[in-house]
Amino acid sequence: MGFRFVVEPWTAAAPKRRAALSLCTALAAAGVLGSLVFALAGVAPGAAWLAMARGALGSAYSLSEILVKAAPLTLTGLAVALCCRINLWNIGAEGQFVFGAIASCAVGLFAPAWCPPHLLLPLALAAGAAGGAAWALGPALLKARLGVSEILTTLLLNYVAVLFMEHLYFGPWRDPEGMGFPGTAELPDFVWLPTFGDTRMHWGLPLALVLALALWWLLARTRWGFRARVLGESPKAAAYAGFRAVRITVTALCLSGALAGLAGAGELLGVQHHLQDGLATGLGFTGIIVAFLARLNVLAVPFAALLLGGMLVGADQLQTDLRLPGTAILALQAALLFGALLGEFLAGKRVRVVRTGKREDRHGA
């Protein structure tokens, strides 16, 4: 007598239960895959996970660092989620993040003296959003007008944005008094985002949370949101209803770029204060994982950002304790993404154990 596993569709599962199930599967699969990566790297998985937990949750400072990372991740996660809700892929949040940082840095560095200082911070943030939106405009127009794959255009522009930023801080914007260190001069402190107490937590996080609510409202409660959702669910229905697909596509991608640009501006004005190496560390790309872990639900995005932020902070400890390179986090993120895909598959299914053997055969015959 033997057993056989049968995977069958499970339509009766409630949506909330399915969401929970898919998240648990994602985390479990990520744990297994991540352990495999650690083992391949010659590190005991248990020790690695412990180091990560200690690094992320070990002190009040590390907890605050998670929130520092959660701010940009919420914004880039929202950027990706917004696009995916209408079947667009913004793989270029990284480039838009960089361009947002460049634009806000320009405001901080080159604002004329007559400009009132207290206006500069809002101006720099607005410039960041505008920079991100501008970087997304090209792919948006190409997609909407000609149908050029936005996956490829947004992704390829990431490389261009990073090269341009390096050009700026190695070249024309380099601080002449920087002792040969590549990077711009420190921005004047009146364009810094205020921080909370002694931590590096800055006002970017509350801003991101407000924007998450605003985006939820936009998608769920406004006419534009309705049209965008119809377009995402069924382009044919949208065309039949006379919605302008081109305009909705361009608006959505630019809005998405603006969110990612704002994330870059926040990282520059709130944390780094220089345009320098180490600003573009994949926070834009990680937004993709944040969005899909939140199952494209914008109100769940901040929680997913918290989780990914914890992973990022914990991964720093892997570098110091176990001398693993910084790219280890990419492998863990891949594990999480594969896990999320597996979770999505299993959430709509249930596994039943079926007995196979002589007795059943007789029944069958």
Added chain:
Amino acid sequence: MALSVDLANLALLGQIAVNSSTAVLLASLGEIVTERSGVLNLGLEGMLLLGALAGFAVGAATGDPAAALGAAAFAGALAALAHGFFAITLGANQVLSGLALSLLGAGLTGVLGRDLLGAPGLVLAAIPLPRLSAIPVLGPALFNQPPLTYLALALAPLLWWVLGRTRLGLLIRACGENAGAAYASGVPVRMVRYGCTCFGGALCGLGGAFLSLSYTPGWKEGMSAGQGWIAIAMVIFALWKPLRALFGSLLFGALIAAQFLMQTAGVQWAPVWLLRAMPYLLTIIVLTLVHASPRLRRRSGPPANLGRFFRPEG
């Protein structure tokens, strides 16, 4: 701006152009086979890196070219198999699965290759073919190249023949165009798709090995530098045809060669950052031109069932 373009210069230029096109050509040929069978694999960037590291590591350990290339192809095929499991068996979102594969390649190679950075290893140098390489200009360009470049150049017409002129090619295309009809007429759709996906991964792995064994010998983190993504764009430019991929890749190589020539001649017609960004920007421009040209669009589009999950029962 006095550029001396004599024969020797032209030969060198041609040699660099063909050489620089190899990785993109191998990766895009593999992706053409994969996509023709109906599977979209966006993980080329990751598979290039995995192939580059596997080829370099095994080459450095054994000194055996065959083992190194075998390891690279195996690594690429194994990664593609993972994508295939998610795409073909689970019916997961193929874009996301491909992105995850790209991330995995970058992360895993960074971790596993940390002790190999800058280490010496096996080098697969150019092998001039007797007689043929003595032909002026064309000789050095086409017949004084590393082995993987010969392989890539030979594979393009071979795959054109297989895909377009053989029964196997017909089966592959049937799976990509109309999986339901193919299945109904007895084609094991999922087996064919698995096979094509793994074949594509193996070619991509070899493309990676070319980078670490011939193009810039040695292992460097992230050494594929976006060539996997350029190869995906190349598939669209090539309208899913192997010979057009050969043409497009040579064009890409010529761009790299021109850039090299300008640099050595001291001609600076654009800022350095823009020159370095040129491959990415030109890829976008070329994609735009392909989409804007009604003639090209009429000629051939993507396989009708590209990226669509096929469930045999339904």
